[in-house]
Amino acid sequence: MPDIRRLLSPLGETLGEDIDWDEMRGAYGTAFPGDFREFIDQFGGGSIEDQLVVLSPRLDESQPNAVSRFNRPVIVEADRHDGWESPELAQRYPLAKMLIWGDTVGADTLCWFTEDQDPDVWPVAVFSRSSLMWSLHRCGMTGFLARVLTGDLPDSPLSDASLLGWGEARFLHSHDEKALHEAGIDPWEW
Template identity: 40%
Template sequence: MTESIEQLSSVLTPYGGDMGDDIDWPKVEAAYGTAFPDDYKKFVERFGNGTIEGAIAVMVPIATDDPMTRRVSRLPERALSDPAYRRWTEPDGEKRYGVGRILVWGETDSADTLGWITTDTSPGEWPLAVHNRGDAAWTVHHCGMAEFLVRLFRGDFPECPISDSSLVGASGLRFLHDREEERLAGLGVYPWDD
C-alpha cells in the first residue's frame, strides 16, 4: 500500500501548492457506514480532491445528504435501475459483484466510472471496478486505487482500462487540487487548456 502511494507520487507532480485534504475519517466512515482503503486515505492526505491532467477526477468522502455535492458516493438510482448499466465483462459479474455494491471514488472526462466493489472483506481487499463508457461494461481489477493508477499510467494493463488512453505511458503527469483549480480560474488561468 505505502509502496503504491510512493510509486504514484513519483509519477504525479503537484500542480500548484495547495495539496491534500484533512478528513475526519471516524466521522466520515460512520456517515458512510464503512471504512475506506488505507491507500486511498494516504492518497487523500497527500493529494486530495482534484484531477489528474484534467482527465481523471478523484473525489473525497463528505458527510452530507446534499445530492449536488460532488463526493464519493454509491451509484445513483437511475444507474442502478438501468439494465444496460449492469453489463460486466465477466459472464457472472452482476451476480458475483452487483452494481449496488459499487462505491464511486473517481470518474474520467470520457464519462468512465471508477469505484470499489464493497465486498464483505476488509476495504484493503476490495476489488476495483471500472465502467468503461466505450465498452459500456464494468471490468474488475484486483488491486487498490493507488496501484490501479500506477499501472494505468505506466501502461501495465494488457488493454487500457479507461476510454481515453492519453495518460498511458505519459510522463510529467500533473495533479491539481480542486481548491487550486478554483483559485486559478478566478485569475483567468485554466491549466488544462495548455
C-alpha cells in the same frame, strides 16, 4: 503508495485534505482503503492531467467532488447484464456494492467493489462509457492509477486512453482548479 508519489507532480498551492476518517466511516458505513486515505491526506481530491478526477469523501454527498454510493447508475440501465459480460458476473458484482472514487474525461466511472469487510482488499471496478462494460482490477486505487500512468495494463479499461503510459503526470487539487477557473485562467494551460 510509493509508486503514485513518484508519478504525480502536484500543481497549485493546495495539497492534501484534513479528513476525520472515523467520522467518514460513520457517515459512509464503511472504512476507506488505506492507500486512498493516504492519497487524500497527501494530495486531496483533484485532477490528474485534466483527464481523471479523484473524488474526496464528503459528509454531504450533494457536494461537488464527493465520493458516493450508487445502486443503479443511469449509464448502465440499458444493458441487460448491468455492463458485465454475463449475468453470472452481474450477480457476483452487484452495483449496490460499488463505491465511486473517481471519474474520467471520457465519462468512465471508477469504483471499488466493497463486498469484503477489509477495504484494503477491495478491487477497483471501472465502467467504461465507450464500451458500456465493467472491468475488475485486483489492485487498490493508487495501484490502479500507477498502472494506468505506467501503461502496465494489458488493455486500457478507460474510454480515453490518453493517460495510459503517460508516465509522470501533474495533479491539481480541486480547490486550486476551481480558483483558477474563477479567475479566468485555464488551469491546464499555465
